[in-house]
Amino acid sequence: MSYVLAYALVSCREPPVSGPSAPSVPPVPSVPPVPSYGPYRQDCPWCGSRRLRVRVRGAGPRQGAPHRSQIERCADCRHVFRNPPLTPGPERSLVRAGVRLRHGLAARAMSRRCPEPESWLDVGTGDADFPLTARTHFPYTSFDGLDPTHRVLRARAVERVEEAFVGRLTDRHIAARLRGRYDVVSLFQYLERVPDPRAELRAALGALRPGGHLLVDVADPRRLFPVHPVGLNAELVAQGCTVLTGTRVHRVIARKDA
Numbered sequence: 001m002s003y004v005l006a007y008a009l010v011s012c013r014e015p016p017v018s019g020p021s022a023p024s025v026p027p028v029p030s031v032p033p034v035p036s037y038g039p040y041r042q043d044c045p046w047c048g049s050r051r052l053r054v055r056v057r058g059a060g061p062r063q064g065a066p067h068r069s070q071i072e073r074c075a076d077c078r079h080v081f082r083n084p085p086l087t088p089g090p091e092r093s094l095v096r097a098g099v100r101l102r103h104g105l106a107a108r109a110m111s112r113r114c115p116e117p118e119s120w121l122d123v124g125t126g127d128a129d130f131p132l133t134a135r136t137h138f139p140y141t142s143f144d145g146l147d148p149t150h151r152v153l154r155a156r157a158v159e160r161v162e163e164a165f166v167g168r169l170t171d172r173h174i175a176a177r178l179r180g181r182y183d184v185v186s187l188f189q190y191l192e193r194v195p196d197p198r199a200e201l202r203a204a205l206g207a208l209r210p211g212g213h214l215l216v217d218v219a220d221p222r223r224l225f226p227v228h229p230v231g232l233n234a235e236l237v238a239q240g241c242t243v244l245t246g247t248r249v250h251r252v253i254a255r256k257d258a
Contacts, residue, residue: 003254009018010129013171016098022115028158036170037234039084040083040084041084041085041195043207044074044075044076044077044079045079045081045194045195045196045197046074046079046197046198046231047064047074047076047077047079047231049074049075049076049077051074051075051076052072052074052075052083053073053074053075054070054071054072054073055071055072055073055080061070066210066251068237070082070083070246071083072243077231078231079231080192081192082192082193082256085192085193085194085195099129100129100175101131102188102217103129103130103133103134103188104133104136104148105251106130106134106186106188106215106217107133107134107137108137109135109251109253110134110137110184110213110215110253111173112215113185113244113255114183114184115186115211115252116138116140117141117182117183117213118141118142119142119144119181119182119183119184119185120134120138120141120142120143120144120182120183120185120186121143121144121145121146121178121181121184121185121186121187121207122143122145122146122161122186122188123146123147123169123185123186123187123190123204124146124147124148124150124187124188124189124190125133125145125146125150125152125161126142126147126149126151126152126155127152127153127154127155127160127207128145128152128155128156128160128161130188131143131145131155131160131161131187139200141184141209142162143160143161143162143165144161144162144164144165144170144182145160145163145164145165146164146165146166146167146168146174147164147166147176147214148166148167149166150166152156152164152165153166154167156230161166161193164191165177165178165191166193167254168200168203169204169206169207170196170199170200170203175203175206175207178206178207179206179207180206180207180208180209180210181207181210182207182208182209182240183209183211183212183213184208184212184213184214184215185204185205185207185208185212185213185214185216186214186216186217187200187204187215187216187217188199188217189218190216191216191218191232192218201216201232201235201236201239202239205236205256208256209256210256210257210258211255211257212255212256213244213253213254213255213256214236214241214252214253214254214255214256215251215252215253216232216251216252216253216254217250217251217252218232218250218251218252232252233252233254235253236254238258240256240257241254241255241256242255242257243256243258
């Protein structure tokens, strides 16, 4: 009796399928890499004040989870930044949902104030997604890209930018090479991620020609809390610029007067 039951179980099994008709096994989804963080700051990167207040308390490195850092705000200048900041890398791309739309709106806004720039530098360009979008409004403009990572070299290989620079604007060799070279310099979600945003802003103005335009988007990539534009506008005026946008927008456009 046991022999008959065993024979029935074996005969009911489906034979293994091989060859082209075999079902394909779905690939295992890749786990995104854990972002790396810079050192925790005890002072404001904009004004140096130590009066910091936590705005969003996330489960970041200080709370034991490696995927989120908290948002802090300076009580003196109202600068808002991630603390500790995310270090730049290919795994932290700035292009997220809705960013392409922001790129198009920013390019359209600049076209109304500077319709035909000859040269344009996009700082923190990554894979040069903004120059790719802006070419629809500026087909005759020469776009260059600067980024701390080597992603900008890949962007040059696929002809999204004409010249690629690896580093920061505050690097001496880059600042000397780019001084007074561009009609437009753009910084998208860049000042929130650098250790010294005031120095980066001054270096961006140094890369502009007299009469050139600076485009700064100071919104957080997740659209949480922007760097307060009042302090940014005051710094631009102190550096000899005319601010062409209001104080209630995340996008700041300024003209270098001298």
